Amino acid sequence: MAEAAAFYILAALILGFGVLVVTAKSAVHSVLFLVADFLCVAALYVTLQAEFLAVIQVMVYAGGIVVLYLFVVMLVNLKRPPDAQRDPRRLGRLGAVLAVAVMVELAAILAVGWSRPEGEAGALGPSNVAQVGRALYTDYLIPFELASILLLVAMIGAILLARREM
């Protein structure tokens, strides 16, 4: 009962902050609402007894990635985008395509999720750090390593691009 209440309150907060991210006038404000959103998602993980994921969520997203967003938003003046790029029809079409893509994705997740028996994720014990580590380094080793190579390539690419401008 308490768990359900916590879930609905957190879900409402997450959606509310999500709406605020989109509607906020100032870009810095939207970034901050995004942080609040991520913190609520972390709280949601805590209610699922996945403390490790919750803490990593805060560290990586709220503490790392969004700080970079904030830097970009603060240093690049976003108040007045150039007129050449302001074509409302083009933006509208792009938005429609993205919305359809997200809908298809959600439908696919639902379709797959219904067909699978429930309770697999709930089997994690209270100390799930070791379980997460074991899963990453045995069953999902190749995706894990591929992801790390992808990040490395992105980092080297960023450094190369930055150096060329110098």
Next chain:
Amino acid sequence: MVETVIVPLIVILTVLFAVLTTVIFMVLLERKVQAWVQVRYGPMRVGYHGLLQTVADVLKLFLKEDITPARADRWLFTIAPLMALVPALIAFAVIPLSRDLTLFGLRFPGQVADVNVGLLYVVSVGTLGIYGIILGGWASNSKYPLLGSLRSSAQIISYEIAVTMTLVTVIVLSGTLSMTGIVHAQLDKGWWFGFMQPVAFFIYFVGGLAETNRLPFDLPEAEQELVAGFHTEYSGMRFAFFFLAEYTNMIVISAVATTLFLGGWLPPFPNVAWLGFLGVVPGWAWFMLKTFGFLYVFLWVRATFPRYRYDQLMRLGWKWLIPLSIANLVVTGLMKVLV
């Protein structure tokens, strides 16, 4: 009811009270230690040898006019000090201040919450503190605060890498992420991790100085260049909140260092039989003693070292501390596998 609500509430209030009292005395001690190093008396007028000086300062800050710059972002300008203070305070939730105590037939835990990812919690909460600094500088809509906050966040992000690497070595040694578990691991090994990991201990301390923006790394508020850094435009209570956050961060760094490297609430050499009489002193007193020892070193360093130049600071962080901490981690891992 008593077990689930009242006892945790008492523990939380005790920890909060202890932290805020420590801040009050740290502000006084800072001025006193500086004065002693420079062969002066320091504050002497308010109370016995200036004991009530901080109380007078706080009253003054309460009564001062609270100014918001004309073109500042009012909303962010108001919440930025809170965003700096709250992460610093909630970090204390997982730090074990004592072993579990039994008073009046009730069992009081020595920390607010024994989370199984305690150490990661401290790190992740620490990364949130940066928002207060960045937003405080940006919302002021003034050039010195903005430059100060940029410097400050660049510095904190750089040194965080080295500090987190040293924490990983501690995790490798203890095999647990729980703060209480780390203290118990030191009891089992018979050595404080400070002795087993002197390099990590040193890097953690230097990184701690940099992350709290203390001398010799107080570039964000280098007075000659930046007036007062990110809080230049702040006054009154909002300035007091930034001040409080800075001192609370120092206490967090010291308390975490005590827990990880100096055995937390353990007495010195807990496994040596003839030193058993040291166990008479309660655990929280040892914890306080060690934490204050750390805080004293912070003040001592401030009175001794000149400030680094900005490029020297970045070179030290990226070219010395980070490679050293990674090498230390590799050696620790190899030792763990081989021995």
